[in-house]
Amino acid sequence: MRLYRCNVSGLPLYFDNHFSVGAANAPVGFVADTLTLHTLSPSGNGLWTIPSRPGETWRFCANAAIDGSNWLVRSDDTNLLAIPARYNRLIPNTDTAEGLERFHRIGAAQRHLFYSILRFDLPCPGREVDPEGGLVFDFLEDAVEGSGGVSPAMTGHQDGLITLRAAEADDAIREAVRVSMGEPYRTLLGHFRHEIGHFYFQQLVRYGPVLDEARALFGDERVDYQAALQRYYSDGPPVDWQDGFISPYAASHPSEDFAECWAHLFHIVDTLETTRSFGLSIDPFRHLDLQAEVDFDPYRAESAQQLVDAWVPISLALNSFQRSMGERDIYPFVLSPPVVAKLDFINRLIAAARRDRSSQRA
Secondary structure, three states, rough: OOOOOOOOOOOEEEEOOOOOOHHOEEEEEEEOOOOOEEEEEEEEEEEEEEEOOOOOOEEEEEOOOOOOOOOEOOOOOOOOOOHHHEEEEEOOOOHHHHHHHHHHHHHHHHHHHHHHHHOOOOOOOEEOOOOOOOOEEEOOOEEEEEOOOOOOOOEEEEOOOOEEEHHHHHHHHHHHHHHHHHHOOOOHHHHHHHHHHHHHHHHHHHHHHHHHHHHHHOOOOOHHHHHHHHHHHHHHHOOOOOOOOOHHHHOEEEEHHHHHHHHHHHHHHHHHHHHHOOEEEOOHHHHHHEEEOOOOOOOHHHOHHHHHHHHHOOOOOOOHHHHHOOOOOOOOOOOHHOOOOHHHHHEEEEEEHHHHHHHHOO
């Protein structure tokens, strides 16, 4: 994630900021077409101007009051919703304080996801373009049973529809699930990145020329999914799963392997961009070859190996920071050569999609 600068005070601004302290708490808004954050000036009637874009006026996303968005929409745009919110079909009940807080957290993670989608310049057709397989989100409430018990909503993907259990926006609930599932980490942003991986397998792989290569790396996605998941939950992953998979869950089915690797590429790239924005470099012991400096754009990396060479030392430092605070490792994963090959496939897949979009625009 980039670090931004207030165009009034010159002080740092962060992606989720709504106000600039250095500019007397002036409102801050995010512009999707340039992926930039700006300190705003009022223009009347709920509109705003950006000093570097004269002649344009902007309004905040129509959902800002309920999802906490700081994304802007041009005043002449007939769609009053910012890009992430345009893909939402069902949202949590925001008439309660709990529901409103949940949607604020969900919205923050969703906007972070779309930052990466836009930064990679990935195609993202919605249901208005592709009624059968376009992207759409349903944020589902748990069902209350007649006995008073709760039937948890499911997080998943099917034919472009991503569902997310709204209750996982509550830290206590999400942590309880993480512990019960024996997972090393579980976050809303991680859910979004994983499920969007399923969507992009459908968009970029399933009917494309790279399908055979994908099956050679991840396995045949046509293997019975329910049987594979049932086997995974009853028997667990193979004892040697770390030799070829990014996580235990990735070993459950080829589709999950692809989605897990997709999510991890997003994790790595976005964190490396943050590292670059802050000018951080790692050089603990020269003779251990643990130096790392992100002197390239991670979103345009030449290969997964270029990413991994920077990521391994930096992730070791991040884990050490966590331990210094008494927290568990933030990235407790091993990037074996087969995993790096899978990440490289996804990096090349994204680069090819970006070239295709560039050609179409030209």
